Every structure is written in structure tokens, then in C-alpha cells.
Amino acid sequence: MFDKILDVAARIDSILWGPWTIVFIAAVAVYFTIRSKGFQIRRINLIFNKTFGTIFRGEKTKAKGRMTPFQATSTALASTVGMGNMAGVATALSIGGPGAIFWMWVLALLSMMTKTAEITLAVHYREVDNKGNLRGGPMYYILKGLGWKTLAKLFSVGILINALFTATLLQSHTVGRAFLSSYKIDPHITTGAMALVTAVVIIGGIRRIGQVCERLVPFMSFVYLAAGIFIFIINFTKIPEVFGMIFQYAFAPIPAAAGFAGAAVRAALKEGVAKGMLSNEAGLGTAPIAHATADTPHPFQQGLWGAFEVFIDTMVICTITSFAILSTGLLSSGQSGIELVIDSFSSVFPPDVASTLISVSILTFCLSTQIAFFIYYETSIINLFGKKAITYLKWFYLMPGVIFAGIADVEKLWVFANISVGMCSLPNLVALLALSGAFFKLMKDYIMDKNKYATAKVDASKMYVKTAK
Numbered sequence: 477m478f479d480k481i482l483d484v485a486a487r488i489d490s491i492l493w494g495p496w497t498i499v500f501i502a503a504v505a506v507y508f509t510i511r512s513k514g515f516q517i518r519r520i521n522l523i524f525n526k527t528f529g530t531i532f533r534g535e536k537t538k539a540k541g542r543m544t545p546f547q548a549t550s551t552a553l554a555s556t557v558g559m560g561n562m563a564g565v566a567t568a569l570s571i572g573g574p575g576a577i578f579w580m581w582v583l584a585l586l587s588m589m590t591k592t593a594e595i596t597l598a599v600h601y602r603e604v605d606n607k608g609n610l611r612g613g614p615m616y617y618i619l620k621g622l623g624w625k626t627l628a629k630l631f632s633v634g635i636l637i638n639a640l641f642t643a644t645l646l647q648s649h650t651v652g653r654a655f656l657s658s659y660k661i662d663p664h665i666t667t668g669a670m671a672l673v674t675a676v677v678i679i680g681g682i683r684r685i686g687q688v689c690e691r692l693v694p695f696m697s698f699v700y701l702a703a704g705i706f707i708f709i710i711n712f713t714k715i716p717e718v719f720g721m722i723f724q725y726a727f728a729p730i731p732a733a734a735g736f737a738g739a740a741v742r743a744a745l746k747e748g749v750a751k752g753m754l755s756n757e758a759g760l761g762t763a764p765i766a767h768a769t770a771d772t773p774h775p776f777q778q779g780l781w782g783a784f785e786v787f788i789d790t791m792v793i794c795t796i797t798s799f800a801i802l803s804t805g806l807l808s809s810g811q812s813g814i815e816l817v818i819d820s821f822s823s824v825f826p827p828d829v830a831s832t833l834i835s836v837s838i839l840t841f842c843l844s845t846q847i848a849f850f851i852y853y854e855t856s857i858i859n860l861f862g863k864k865a866i867t868y869l870k871w872f873y874l875m876p877g878v879i880f881a882g883i884a885d886v887e888k889l890w891v892f893a894n895i896s897v898g899m900c901s902l903p904n905l906v907a908l909l910a911l912s913g914a915f916f917k918l919m920k921d922y923i924m925d926k927n928k929y930a931t932a933k934v935d936a937s938k939m940y941v942k943t944a945k
Contacts, residue, residue: 485891492898498749501759504905505586508593511916516588516783523588526777527784545778547686548770551848561789562838563650565797566816567890569807572748574718577798578726579748584790587758591782593908593915597621598764599775600918604935609682612768613852614761615859618907620940621914627903628859631761634899635856638762640876641892643849644671647842648877654814654838658831663881670843671874678850678870682769689848696840697793703833704796707803707824714803721802756789758782760897761904765852774930776922800824814838846877914941 509516516523530546568576594614601620602612615635618628648670652663677688708715726748757763763782772778801807801816804823814834822830853873857866908915918941921929934940 482891485895489891489894489898493894497898497902498745500905501749501901502583502586504759504909505583505590507909508589508912508915509586511912512589512919515919516585516592523780523783526780544686544690545770545772545781547690548767548772548778548781551686551689551766551851561793562797562817562834562841563646563814564890564893565794566801566813568748568752569798569801570813570816572745573725574721574798574802574807575725575727575745576748577722577795579745580752580790580794583749583752584756584758584786587752587756588783588786590905590908591756591758591763591786592776592779593912594759594761594764594904595767595782596775596779596915596918597908597911598768599770599772599778599931600914600929600934601940602768602935610769611855611858613765613855614904614907615856616768617911618903621911622907624907627907631900631903631907632856632859634896634901634903635762635765635852636860637892638760638896638900639849639853639856639873642896643846643853644873645876645880646890646893647846647849649880650814651839651842652877652881654818654835657815657818658835664878667877667881670839670846671878673843674846674850674874675871677847682851685847685851686769689844692840692844696837696844697788699833700793700837700841701796703821703825703837704793704800707800707821708796710824711799711803715799718799718802722798752790752794756786756794758786759905759908760901762849762852762900765855766848769851772931774918774922774927775934776919778931779919917941 565577565580568580597617598612598614601617602610603616604610613635615628615632618624618631648667649663651670652666655661655666656663677684763785767778767781770778797817800820804820806816806820806823817838818831818834821834824830825833850873854866854870857869861869918929921927927933929941
């Protein structure tokens, strides 16, 4: 029965991720980059000053239904920095070869503007209820900015699938496989424990989710980055070779070797784009749901965090994972997913240290993603079925990870991630193009310091940027 489901999923994946999808995703990113005159490159100093430069200022909010800008960013990063950066990169390399990383980089550089746009629009068109709680995301700016009810519902369905298959199933599954490989712990025990911790956090609502992510994300990123930089130092002589492979096989097929079956350029392109979008979520439409809950002075200022997220997620963390795998020569070992990452780190660190390091990193990465993604799941449920439905469907969110914990063939499960990415991103990207005029008006309002569309004014007046419906 499960094999039949996988066969159907594989066919859907091949249709959804045909050449036209990759061209469309790239075209949207190129469009925003060109129309903004390469803002993400020209004004990289502004992006970092208004994001990373504000982290240590201790911003706070007393409102229950909202987060500080950094908490919202930490929650968004918690959902992006996860198994996509480790198991996802390893899978992309296993299927698409080293060239997949090049296309990840290209997509990330261009998509910094895509993510800035979607977050800006999510904050501008968000909903404020009578208790001051904030809620927003693509389903809201599609409905308010365009009036396209069907597309808004379609996006919500995509988010629902993404939350159940990617956030809870694959995140838990990745941790379960890591702990089985390192400590011989039954995956069902690991995924069950993760479900319990997630339940305790989500009971506390948006503020508790933000507070937990605010503490977890810096810690988990520092530990993994420190280990990755150590590998760079130890294998520094391999740097030219590794980057040479990445550039060479982005445009040429890689031959089969040992346990590696080889990969065509098309496979490298597809895996780089699909896993890259899964990892940094630019254009996917998930991160804007978290950012819409931020106490921020202007929508575009919060949007700048999106560019920062893409840079850190792909250009830094994904690069570290890919270098660890390629510099150790283990791509042809026949391993894939998180096991390949563990083996790569074990070739540099003592096996026990490597197992502990990767297990702790993947646990914090995936647990934080599972926690953060509940906001997206909840928002999609409310949008599709109303506020009362979340009371009954809340705990269903935690079930897939535990149910599918024992499946060993991780390659087959990743097809669900590709499908969920496509179902979310395509409606969102269509909406972004349709609302691009609104985004650039908001961008100009911030850059020119006019503040006509400052967040507090719009939240109170509901005077949104008018677009053709």
C-alpha cells in the first residue's frame, strides 16, 4: 500500500518539478532582483545593519499575540535551519552531485529579494484581531491584496501538506535516524519525545514559541558553524578541489563512482533549486507567516530580515555541510541523508564526538523547525476551516513523525518534501508577481523615509496599498 502511495507521489513530483517550474522560480527571483536594481547586493550593508546589527539591542514586546522582530526571525530561521541544511544538502548531493550546490547558491543570491518581498507584503496585509493578536502570510495578502479566494485556499492546502509531511514527518524522521545510527535508540522513542516537547511549547502560544526559538536558534547555529569551520581549517587544502567540483559539475554531468550513481546537469539543477528552496524557504511562503506576528515599525524593515535569513541559511550553513561531505570524499560511499553527514564529520572528528555533535545539532535544528512550523499549520487550519477547527486538529500535527519513524528508506520520503514545496511556492510566487507593484511602493516608502505605510498606521487604519482585484 505504501509503495503505491510512493509511486503516485513520485509521478506528482515529476510533473510538479518539471523544467517549467524551475524556470518560473528563477524568473520571479530575477524579476525582483532586476526591478530592485540588485538591492540585495547594492545595499548589503543596510540589510546587515537593520538585521544582525539590531540583535543585541534587547527589543521586547509585552503583547501576547505578537513577537519582537528578532523572535519572529528566530522562529522563521527555526523553520528554515533544519534537516534541509544537513540531510537535505546530503540528499541533493547524492542525487544531483556537487553541481547542485552551485544552483543552491545562485537561487539563494537571487531569492534574497523574493523573500524580502513576501515578508514585506505579509506584514503590510496582516490581520489584527480585537485582542491585538497578529496573523498574516500569503493567504492574507492574496485575499486582501488581490481578492483571489481560490488561490489563497490552494496555498493554505500546500502549507498544510508541508507542515504534516516536511515539518513533522521528515524533521522527526531525520532525528530518529540520527539517534538510531549513533546510539541505537528506537526511532519511535526519539520522535515520541520530540512530539511531547513540541506539545509543551505550542500550548504556550505564539509568544512561547518565539521565546524558545530565540534561545535555540543562536545556540544551534553556533555549535554547527564552529564544527564546520573546524573542518574547513583541517581540510583547507581541499578548498580549491571542492569548489572546483561544484562549479564544474553545475554545467557538466558527473560520472558514476563507487556507490555514487552519477548525475546529469538537469538533476543537479532540479535538486539545487528544490532543496535550496526547501532549505531557505525563499518564495515558499512559510516564513512570512512568522514575520507577520512581529512588532516592527515598517513592513520593509521586517522584510530585510528575509534577505538575511537566506544568506545565513544557504550561503553559510548549507555551504558548510556540502564542504564537509565533498572534502572528505564520502559522496561515493553509498550513504545518503543524515547518515552521510555523520560519516563525513566522523572522518574529521573522533566517531563518538562526531555522532554527538551531529545528533545534538540535528536534534536542535529539527526540533526548533517542528515547533516553529506549528504557527504555519495553525494559520492554514484557521484559514481553511475556521478558528474552532484548531481545537480539534491541533494534536494531529504531531502524529506523522511518530507514525512513519520506522521507515528506513529516507530517499523515498523526500518526494513528499518536493511536492509540498511546489504546492506552496507556485501559488505564492504567482501572488508575488501580481503584488509586485505594492511591494515596490512599500520599499520606496521606507527607503525615502516617507513612512506613509508605517506598520502602526496601517494596522489601525486598514489603509492598505490598493491593487487591482
